[in-house]
Amino acid sequence: MNLPEPSAGLPILSILIFAPLVAAAVALLLPAGRAVRWWALLATSAIGLFSLSLLFGFDASTAEFQYVEQRAWIPLLGMEYALGIDGISLLLVLLTTLITPFCVLASWTAVTLRTREFMVCMLIMQTAMTGVFTALDFVLFFIFWESMLIPMSILIGVWGGSGRVYAAIKFFIYTMAGSVLLIVAIIALRLETGTFSIPALMDQPYDLGFQLWIFGAFFISFAIKVPMFPFHTWLPHAHVQAPTAGSVLLASILLKMGTYGFLRFCLPITPLATLELAPFVLWLSIIAIIYGGLAALAQSDLKKIVAYSSVGHMGFATLGIFSLVQNGTVGGALVMINHGVTTGALFIAVGILYERLHTRDLSKSAGVGKHMPVFAFFLGMFCLSSLAFPGTNSFIGEFLVLGGAFEVSLALAVAAVPGVVIAAAYNLRILQRVAYGGTNNPDHSAVADIGLREICLLTPFLVFILWIGLQPAPFIGIMEASIENILEIISRAQP
Amino acid sequence: METISDPRLLIAVLAPLLGAGLIMLAGKRPNLREGVSFATALVLFGTVVSLIPGVLGGNTYTWTLFELLPGLSFTLRADALSMVFAVTASFLWIVAVFYSAGYMRGLGEHAQTRFGTCFALALFGAVGCAFSDNLLTLYLFYEIVSITTYPLVAHHQDREGYAGGRKYLAYLTATAKGLVLPAMVLLYVLNGNLDFAHNATDGVLAEGAHRGIVTGLYIAFLIGFAKNGLMPLHQWLPGAMVAPTPVSALLHAVAVVKVGVFATVRVMLYVFGTEAMAEFNLGLPTAWFVSITIIVASIIALGKDDLKARLAFSTVSQLAYIILGVALLTPYGIAGGIIHIANHAFAKITLFFCAGAIYVAAHQKKISRMGGLGRVMPWTFGAFAVASLSMIGVPGVAGFISKWHLLLGSWDAGSVGLILVLLTSTLLNAAYFGPVVYHAFFGKAEVVDDAAEPPAREASALMVVPLVLTAAISVLIGIFPGFFMQFVQLVLP
Numbered sequence: 001m002n003l004p005e006p007s008a009g010l011p012i013l014s015i016l017i018f019a020p021l022v023a024a025a026v027a028l029l030l031p032a033g034r035a036v037r038w039w040a041l042l043a044t045s046a047i048g049l050f051s052l053s054l055l056f057g058f059d060a061s062t063a064e065f066q067y068v069e070q071r072a073w074i075p076l077l078g079m080e081y082a083l084g085i086d087g088i089s090l091l092l093v094l095l096t097t098l099i100t101p102f103c104v105l106a107s108w109t110a111v112t113l114r115t116r117e118f119m120v121c122m123l124i125m126q127t128a129m130t131g132v133f134t135a136l137d138f139v140l141f142f143i144f145w146e147s148m149l150i151p152m153s154i155l156i157g158v159w160g161g162s163g164r165v166y167a168a169i170k171f172f173i174y175t176m177a178g179s180v181l182l183i184v185a186i187i188a189l190r191l192e193t194g195t196f197s198i199p200a201l202m203d204q205p206y207d208l209g210f211q212l213w214i215f216g217a218f219f220i221s222f223a224i225k226v227p228m229f230p231f232h233t234w235l236p237h238a239h240v241q242a243p244t245a246g247s248v249l250l251a252s253i254l255l256k257m258g259t260y261g262f263l264r265f266c267l268p269i270t271p272l273a274t275l276e277l278a279p280f281v282l283w284l285s286i287i288a289i290i291y292g293g294l295a296a297l298a299q300s301d302l303k304k305i306v307a308y309s310s311v312g313h314m315g316f317a318t319l320g321i322f323s324l325v326q327n328g329t330v331g332g333a334l335v336m337i338n339h340g341v342t343t344g345a346l347f348i349a350v351g352i353l354y355e356r357l358h359t360r361d362l363s364k365s366a367g368v369g370k371h372m373p374v375f376a377f378f379l380g381m382f383c384l385s386s387l388a389f390p391g392t393n394s395f396i397g398e399f400l401v402l403g404g405a406f407e408v409s410l411a412l413a414v415a416a417v418p419g420v421v422i423a424a425a426y427n428l429r430i431l432q433r434v435a436y437g438g439t440n441n442p443d444h445s446a447v448a449d450i451g452l453r454e455i456c457l458l459t460p461f462l463v464f465i466l467w468i469g470l471q472p473a474p475f476i477g478i479m480e481a482s483i484e485n486i487l488e489i490i491s492r493a494q495p
Numbered sequence: 496m497e498t499i500s501d502p503r504l505l506i507a508v509l510a511p512l513l514g515a516g517l518i519m520l521a522g523k524r525p526n527l528r529e530g531v532s533f534a535t536a537l538v539l540f541g542t543v544v545s546l547i548p549g550v551l552g553g554n555t556y557t558w559t560l561f562e563l564l565p566g567l568s569f570t571l572r573a574d575a576l577s578m579v580f581a582v583t584a585s586f587l588w589i590v591a592v593f594y595s596a597g598y599m600r601g602l603g604e605h606a607q608t609r610f611g612t613c614f615a616l617a618l619f620g621a622v623g624c625a626f627s628d629n630l631l632t633l634y635l636f637y638e639i640v641s642i643t644t645y646p647l648v649a650h651h652q653d654r655e656g657y658a659g660g661r662k663y664l665a666y667l668t669a670t671a672k673g674l675v676l677p678a679m680v681l682l683y684v685l686n687g688n689l690d691f692a693h694n695a696t697d698g699v700l701a702e703g704a705h706r707g708i709v710t711g712l713y714i715a716f717l718i719g720f721a722k723n724g725l726m727p728l729h730q731w732l733p734g735a736m737v738a739p740t741p742v743s744a745l746l747h748a749v750a751v752v753k754v755g756v757f758a759t760v761r762v763m764l765y766v767f768g769t770e771a772m773a774e775f776n777l778g779l780p781t782a783w784f785v786s787i788t789i790i791v792a793s794i795i796a797l798g799k800d801d802l803k804a805r806l807a808f809s810t811v812s813q814l815a816y817i818i819l820g821v822a823l824l825t826p827y828g829i830a831g832g833i834i835h836i837a838n839h840a841f842a843k844i845t846l847f848f849c850a851g852a853i854y855v856a857a858h859q860k861k862i863s864r865m866g867g868l869g870r871v872m873p874w875t876f877g878a879f880a881v882a883s884l885s886m887i888g889v890p891g892v893a894g895f896i897s898k899w900h901l902l903l904g905s906w907d908a909g910s911v912g913l914i915l916v917l918l919t920s921t922l923l924n925a926a927y928f929g930p931v932v933y934h935a936f937f938g939k940a941e942v943v944d945d946a947a948e949p950p951a952r953e954a955s956a957l958m959v960v961p962l963v964l965t966a967a968i969s970v971l972i973g974i975f976p977g978f979f980m981q982f983v984q985l986v987l988p
Contacts, residue, residue, distance in 0.1 A: 414677065420676060421669050476564070
C-alpha cells in the first residue's frame with residue numbers, strides 16, 4: 001500500500017496533535033486551581049470541536065489514508081514525519097479528542113492537589129494518544145507510544161489511591177517490556193525492507209518464518225496493552241489506583257492502542273502469521289472473556305469490577321478482530337469504541353460515588369440509589385450497556401462478534417456464551433446493590449444527588465450509548481472500507 | 496392480505512412508556528397517579544381495539560422503529576397472533592389498575608409510585624413482545640420485561656423479596672442471554688436477517704438446513720424463553736409470588752408468563768413453521784416434554800397450602816397446555832393452544848384477584864384456614880369457583896373451549912397417550928381447586944383467637960368488581976368463543 005499524496009490545506013492532524021501540547025505550555029504559566037481548570041476545559045473542548053471537522057472531509061468509501069501529511073524528518077535514517085487516518089483511526093482520534101474534556105470535567109472537584117501539573121499531564125497524554133492513532137511512520141508511532149508512559153505513570157503515581165506507587169511502577173514495567181519487543185520488531189522490519197513507512201510495510205510478501213517472529217513481538221507488546229490474558233495483571237492495580245480521569249483515559253483510549261495495534265500492524269503486515277496463529281488468539285480471547293467476567297463477579301470494590309469487566313470486554317474485541325470475517329472484525333472494532341464510551345462512563349460514575357461516600361465498596365454503597373435517583377438512572381443505563389442490553393451500543397458490537405465467532409466455529413461461539421451471562425450477572429449485581437441493597441443498608445440520607453455539572457458530564461455518554469445502539473450503521477460505515485481492505489490483504493496472502 | 500405501515504403500532508407501544516413517565520411525575524398525588532394509569536391503559540386498549548377490524552380483514556400492520564443494520568431492525572407488527580395476546584393483556588391492565596389501587600391502598604403498601612411506574616413499563620414490554628415483527632425486537636422487549644418487573648417482585652424489600660427477586664433475574668436473564676441470544680445470532684449468521692415468516696407454515700429456515708443445527712436452535716429457544724415456565728426452569732415463578740398480589744395477577748398470570756409462551760409460540764410457528772417442525776420431528780417430542788410439566792406441576796400444586804403457591808404451580812401447568820397445543824401441529828391443537836393464551840388469562844387473573852381480596856379482607860394466605868370464608872365473602876369465592884371451573888375445563892366456561900380443542904388436536908395427531916395426559920391433568924385440576932371452593936363454602940369457620948381482629952367481610956368494591964368482571968368474561972368467552980377464535984382462524988395454516 002502506498003501513501004497517497006499529502007492533502008493540501010490546513011494540517012488538521014498536526015494541529016490536533018500539538019494543540020494540547022501548546023495548551024499544556026500555557027497552563028504552566030497559569031496559577032493553579034480555578035484558572036488552570038477552566039483553561040484545560042476550554043482548550044480540550046475547543047480541540048474536541050475542531051476535531052469534528054475531520055468528519056466533513058472524510059471519504060468513508062475508501063481504505064486509503066486521508067488527511068495525509070508527509071515531511072522529511074531525519075532522512076539519514078529514513079525517518080519521516082508522516083501522518084494520516086483511515087476509518088479505524090478516525091473513530092479512535094475522535095474518541096480521544098471528545099473524551100478528554102470529560103476527563104477534565106470529571107477531575108473538577110476530585111483533584112485539588114497540584115491541579116496545574118495534573119492538567120499538564122492530561123494534555124501531554126492527549127498529544128501522545130492522538131499521535132499514536134495518526135502516525136504513519138513507525139519511529140514516529142513509537143515515539144508517541146512511549147511518550148504516553150511517563151505522564152500516565154505520573155497520573156497514577158501522584159494523584160492515585162493508597163497503593164499508587166506500586167501500581168504506577170507495575171504499569172511502567174509491564175508497558176516498557178512490551179515496548180522493547182515493539183522496537184525490536186520495528187528495527188527488524190526496517191532491516192528487511194529499508195523503510196519505516198507503515199503503509200509501505202503492509203501487504204508485502206515476507207516469508208512465514210519472519211512473519212511469525214514479527215507477529216510474536218507485536219502480539220506480546222499489544223496484548224499487554226489490551227490487556228489480554230495472561231498479560232492483564234497490571235490492569236486492576238492501575239485502574240483501581242488511578243484517579244477517575246486516569247482510569248477513564250486508560251480504559252477508553254490506552255487499551256484501544258493494543259487492539260488498534262492488532263488491526264493496524266499484525267493483520268496487514270503479518271497476514272500469514274495472523275492466519276497461522278489466529279485460533280490461538282481466539283481461544284485466549286475466550287479465556288479473557290470468561291476470566292474477566294468471573295473475576296469481576298468476585299470483587300466487592302466497584303472500580304475493580306469495572307476494571308475486570310474491561311478484560312472481558314476487550315476479549316470480545318480481540319475475539320472479533322481475529323475472527324477475520326467481515327461481521328466479526330467490524331464487530332470487534334465497534335466493541336473498541338463501545339468499550340471506550342461505556343467503561344469511561346462507568347469509571348466516571350464510580351468516581352462520582354466515591355467523592356460522596358469516600359468508599360468504593362459495593363456493600364457500603366448499598367441502597368444509595370434511594371437518595372440519588374438521578375445518579376441511579378445513569379448508572380443503571382451504563383450497567384445495561386455494559387451487559388449488552390439490546391438497544392445499547394454494546395449489544396450490536398457483541399452481536400456482530402458472536403456472529404463472527406459462529407462463522408469461525410460453533411465451539412468458539414458457544415464457549416463465549418458463558419461470558420455474556422456472567423457479564424449480565426456482575427452488572428445486575430452492581431445495579432441491584434446500588435439501587436436497592438439489602439435489608440440493612442448503611443444510612444445515606446445525607447448524600448446529595450448529582451448536580452448539573454455531573455449531569456452534563458454523564459449525559460453525552462448516555463447519548464452515545466443509545467445513538468450507537470439504535471443507529472450503528474453510520475459508525476460502522478466509517479470503518480467498513482478500511483476493515484474490508486485489511487481482510488482482503490489477509491485473503492490475498494492465503495496460500 | 497396486505498402489509499400496511501401504520502403508526503398506531505407506535506402509539507400502542509409508546510403509550511405505556513410515556514404513561515410510566517407521567518405516573519412517576521404524578522407520584523405525590525395518588526388520585527392523579529391512578530388516573531394517569533387508567534388513562535394510559537385506556538389509550539393502549541383503544542389503540543389495540545382500533546387495529547382489530549383491519550387485522551380481521553386479513554391485513555398485517557407494521558411499523559419500523561429503528562433500522563440498525565441490513566437485516567437487523569426494531570420493527571413492530573400486528574397480525575392475528577399478536578392480537579390474541581395484545582387484546583387480552585391491554586384489557587386486563589384496565590381492570591388491574593382498579594384492583595391494584597384497592598389492594599395497595601387497602602394494605603397501605605409503600606412505594607406505590609414505583610409500583611405503578613414499573614407496572615406500566617412491564618406492560619410496555621409485554622405489548623412490545625406481542626407486536627414484535629422479528630426476533631430481535633421480540634428479544635428486546637422480552638429483556639425489558641425481565642428488568643422492569645424486578646422492582647415489582649422485590650417490592651417488599653425484605654429478605655424474602657430480595658431472594659425471590661434474585662432468583663427471578665438469575666433464571667430469566669441467564670436463559671435469555673445464555674440460550675436465546677446465541678440461537679438468535681446463529682440464525683442471523685445462517686439467514687442474514689431475523690425476520691419472522693408471514694404465515695405459520697413456511698418458517699424462515701433455508702431448504703436443506705442441517706438437522707442438528709435446527710434441533711439445537713429449537714431447543715435453545717424452547718428452554719431459553721424461560722418465562723414460559725417449562726420445567727425444570729420454572730422455579731422463578733413460585734419464587735416471584737412474594738410480589739404483591741396485583742403483580743402475581745396481571746404479570747405472573749397474564750403479561751410476563753404469556754410473554755414467555757407467546758415468544759415460544761411465535762418462534763415455533765413463525766421461525767420454524769409447521770412444515771419444518773414436522774419435517775424435523777420436533778412436534779410430538781415437544782408435546783411429550785411439556786406433558787411432564789403439566790402433570791408434575793399439578794401434583795406439586797396439590798401439596799401447596801399457600802393459595803398463591805398453588806395458583807403459581809397451576810399456572811406452570813396451564814402454560815404448558817399452550818405449548819402442547821401448538822406442538823401438536825394439527826389445526827385443532829394449534830387453535831386450542833393459542834386460544835388458551837386468552838382463556839387462561841381471564842380465569843387465572845380472577846383466581847389471583849380473589850387470593851388478594853382474601854388477603855386484604857381476612858389476612859389469610861393458607862387454604863387450610865379459609866374454612867367458611869366463602870359464606871362471608873360470597874362474591875369473591877363465587878368468582879373463584881367460576882374461574883376454577885374454567886381451569887378444570889367444565890363446559891360453559893372458557894377453559895372448556897381450550898381443552899376440547901386440545902383433545903381433538905391430540906386425536907388428530909393420533910396420540911392416545913396425550914389424550915390421557917390431558918384427562919389426568921383435568922382430574923388433578925379438579926383435585927386441587929375443588930377442595931378450596933368446597934372448604935370455603937361448606938367448611939367450618941376458623942375460630943378467631945384475636946378479639947381485636949374485625950370479622951372478615953368482602954374487600955372493597957375496587958377489588959371485588961374487577962374480579963367478578965373477569966369471572967363473568969370467562970363465562971362469556973366460554974359460551975361465545977367466537978371473538979378470540981376468529982383471530983385464531985387467521986393464524987391456522
